[in-house]
Amino acid sequence: LAKKFTVIKTYGDDSSSRLDRVVPIAASLRLKVYQGVFEDATYNSAGTTTYLDTAIRLANTYPNTVLAVVVGNECLPGDSNPNPVSPDQLAADLQYVRSGLTDGSPVQVTTGLSYGGANSYGTQLEPDVDSVMINIYPFYAGPDGISITGAFSNLTSAYDTFVGMFTKSVIIGETGWPSAGGANGSAVPSTANEKIFVNSIFSGASQLGSTFLFEGFNEPWLSAQNTWGPHWGLWGSNRNPKFPIKSKTSNAE
DSSP states (O other): OTTTEEEEEOSOOOTTTTGGGHHHHHHHHTOEEEEEEOOSSSSSTTSOOHHHHHHHHHHHHOTTTEEEEEEEESOSTTSSOSSOOOHHHHHHHHHHHHHHSOTTOOOEEEEEEOHHHHHHHHHHHGGGOSSEEEEOOGGGOTTTOOOHHHHHHHHHHHHHHHHHHOSSOEEEEEEOOOSSSOOBTTBOOOHHHHHHHHHHHHHTGGGSSSEEESOSBOOGGGGGTOTTGGGOOSBOTTSOBSSOOOOSOEEEO
16 A cells, blocks of 8 residues: 555554554554544443544554544444434544644544535534545445446536535545446446546546545455445455556545
8 A cells, every 4th residue: 555555544443453553554654544433322432432542542642644533434323334423422522532632733633424424414513623524436326326437527526516515625535436246227346447437536636635545455344235345445355456556646545
């Protein structure tokens, strides 16, 4: 990852998965990190604060590596999280992290919003974040997905809509295209289509803000979600690249 990207984003920091080791390793490789925090009805500032406290510790120990703490990802009512938190609780958790950072810390605080979550709760949460991070997937757009020929246009249109909705900067927290699996209507997974979509983001970067590609590596266990779930990676689970990645100019998860 460090050979191709300058910034990565994670989704947790638990020690059992050794995710708490990512930031120290990234620091040694001069990678920057958006440090994710798992968030649900149990793990939050009103319940178990272990993950929040770990993220605060990492941000305070490595302020030149951790660019932001991302409190939760798609963790609100209506999202895929089976035990969501309320918007008020998420706001409290964002404040909890901010209050734990060293005075004058450059580390920012945000959360990962789904497309629907941004529309429903983005305005409410905007005062508590430094930037509005939204996951946007043309693969899932509309009732039947978007074909690869219209995917980048769909992405930029959605991005522009959200830029007009919020006063703070908008970051695309996730976007990508799967390389295999069944079709989602007009959206067809293939390695060729993933390459087209990824390269369109590189070549059209000026039309977007900061963008995180989902994801670095295939996750075979995502087969529990759908047929294309295990196939979003730029690299396979064997760490072999699916296609050449042009340059060290973007972000990955």
